[in-house]
Amino acid sequence: MLEVRGLQVRYGTILAVEHLDLHVDAGEIVVLIGANGAGKSSAVNAITGLVQQAKGDISFAGEDVCRLDAAERVRRGLALVIEGRGIFSEMTVRENIELGAFAKPELRGSSLQSAIDHIVTMFPRLGDRFHQIAGTLSGGEQQMLAIGRALMSSPRLLVLDEPSLGLAPRIVDEIAERLVQLARDSGVTVLIAEQNAALGLNISDRAYVLQRGRVVLQGLASELRSNTDLMRVYLEG
Ligand SMILES: Nc1ncnc2c1ncn2[C@@H]1O[C@H](COP(=O)(O)OP(=O)(O)OP(=O)(O)O)[C@@H](O)[C@H]1O
């Protein structure tokens, strides 16, 4: 579904991603693990079109998407939940969810309503707070809202940047469970950038470990989980 080859991302003279080869197959949950500054956000932002890559190829569902802007990638089924969530804090939960349908102008009336109902069934807390101003939601609820909004575009590949950021373990578990459910029951493919290695390896099928913009370790999550010493060395580096 996603094939990234030789990706390089720079900000002026700063090389954030030096060289990244990565692929995600349909139905998989893949995690990109790394310490602060490893280049996770730069990688997923380039994949989804929020930053321009300096070098490399990105193909999604068999098409080269390198020159498409982020909105066009969303239209093709490649959605991102950015780091820090990016919800519109002055707007209500409902309005935020509806904005997620921007890429689907055909969603109107009853079809829009049933898409919203689907999100609320997945995250009942959003239903309870439907008319609340989003900025007053808890961090966990805001993360659920950001995920719900992204799902309104019916993505084939959902990319999440640090969904666990600043959240209590119980909420992290709840969100993790929803993501696994999404992949299993709704056939959404998932790519997660995550600093929390334990979380990432628990919910994913495969993982890449990024260190200073390069993949230093990759494999099945089940194998990496049992290699905790090695993981610790990489994540400290
Ligand atoms: N807009 C920018 N301008 C200049 N340098 C940047 C910019 N964004 C990121 N960087 C640098 O690129 C490198 C990779 O940053 P990036 O945000 O991709 O890492 P990350 O793995 O997502 O880290 P974190 O876990 O803290 O979110 C860092 O050295 C960072 O300082």
Ligand SMILES: [Mg+2]
């Ligand atoms: Mg980041």
